[in-house]
Amino acid sequence: MEEGLRLWANPSSPHAEGRRARAALEDARERIKRALGWDGELIFTSGASEALWIALNRAKVERRIVSAVEHDAVFRAAPDASVAPVDQIPLAHAVNYTWLASELEKEGRALVSIQSINSETGSFMWSELKPLDDLFRNERALILNDCSQSAGKEPIDPLSDFIVISAHKFGGPIGVGALLVRDFNLLEPTGGHERGYRQGTENLPAVLGMAAALECGGLDSWQTTWKQQTDFRRELYAAITGSNDALENARAHPYLSCPWITGIAHPTLSAQALLIRLDAMGFAVSAGSACSSGTLKKSRVLDAFGVPDDVAARTIRVSLGWNTTPEELERFSEAWASLC
Numbered sequence: 001m002e003e004g005l006r007l008w009a010n011p012s013s014p015h016a017e018g019r020r021a022r023a024a025l026e027d028a029r030e031r032i033k034r035a036l037g038w039d040g041e042l043i044f045t046s047g048a049s050e051a052l053w054i055a056l057n058r059a060k061v062e063r064r065i066v067s068a069v070e071h072d073a074v075f076r077a078a079p080d081a082s083v084a085p086v087d088q089i090p091l092a093h094a095v096n097y098t099w100l101a102s103e104l105e106k107e108g109r110a111l112v113s114i115q116s117i118n119s120e121t122g123s124f125m126w127s128e129l130k131p132l133d134d135l136f137r138n139e140r141a142l143i144l145n146d147c148s149q150s151a152g153k154e155p156i157d158p159l160s161d162f163i164v165i166s167a168h169k170f171g172g173p174i175g176v177g178a179l180l181v182r183d184f185n186l187l188e189p190t191g192g193h194e195r196g197y198r199q200g201t202e203n204l205p206a207v208l209g210m211a212a213a214l215e216c217g218g219l220d221s222w223q224t225t226w227k228q229q230t231d232f233r234r235e236l237y238a239a240i241t242g243s244n245d246a247l248e249n250a251r252a253h254p255y256l257s258c259p260w261i262t263g264i265a266h267p268t269l270s271a272q273a274l275l276i277r278l279d280a281m282g283f284a285v286s287a288g289s290a291c292s293s294g295t296l297k298k299s300r301v302l303d304a305f306g307v308p309d310d311v312a313a314r315t316i317r318v319s320l321g322w323n324t325t326p327e328e329l330e331r332f333s334e335a336w337a338s339l340c
Helices: 002-006 016-036 048-058 072-077 097-104 127-136 204-214 226-239 245-250 271-280 300-304 326-339
Strands: 041-045 063-067 082-084 086-089 092-095 110-115 141-146 162-166 177-181 261-265 315-319
Touching: 002 204, 016 041, 016 177, 016 204, 041 048, 048 072, 048 110, 048 141, 048 162, 048 177, 063 097, 082 097, 092 097, 097 110, 226 261, 226 326, 271 315, 271 326
Parallel strands: 063 082, 063 110, 110 141, 141 162
Antiparallel strands: 041 177, 086 092, 162 177, 261 315
């Protein structure tokens, strides 16, 4: 990022400084695509929310379908979209296949938005739909895969039409992300920058930071291993003696949810009380997604997953980052056990 600040100029300017900035921008674009294993196009954005807006509003489709547990940014970008329900099956969550198959039989090409990992429970949403590949890979649907919680950690689906990534979710800077596009012909151009598909001058320093973060090695570069993360989650559940709230909440299972996001309900304390107590102990957790955790309303995601109101009111989200240490996991497990 310091390098980007030193050489920064508008990458669209034709003068020497602009050309140098353009060269650095295009080099970062190729580095990011290579790190993700993506051979399509890439549009730099200010983050996942903007990337979602572009895809949901500029894709060449007649209608839009979104899963009931998508991030709030999806519903803000497409308030009139059809909402696909999720199955409330013990230990698993997936978009209802029967409903989706019926919806795709309707007239008009659809854009289907389904996240890879749910931001509140850690549930794998997209991998559960792999058996539906044949349903999607036709002229009736384009696929928008929100990989904000998985990019840089899990392989992306190279067959998706649109993929959304957010740099700060994998250790990069805030305020930058990207929309990966299989083919520019799938989008209506708007004029401006990024080959005419996005307005606003590119944030070169942040783009270089995003490229560097992706090249650091993904989960292999984290301070904690996958096993340490899964053991940590088991300890949190084990501390809730005589309670099944955790399973009723996240339906967590080592193979059906990621270990770096855990949705867990306390037997008695409210989410707000938990946030206050854990904050006093030096831990930052949230209730729901960070973008909506300031509200006292029941999480829309937990509601769609069928979590009872009283359980949702006691549910917090515990998220791990690349720099979370094993010692911090141990301290949090002890703090959580002391509250249970």
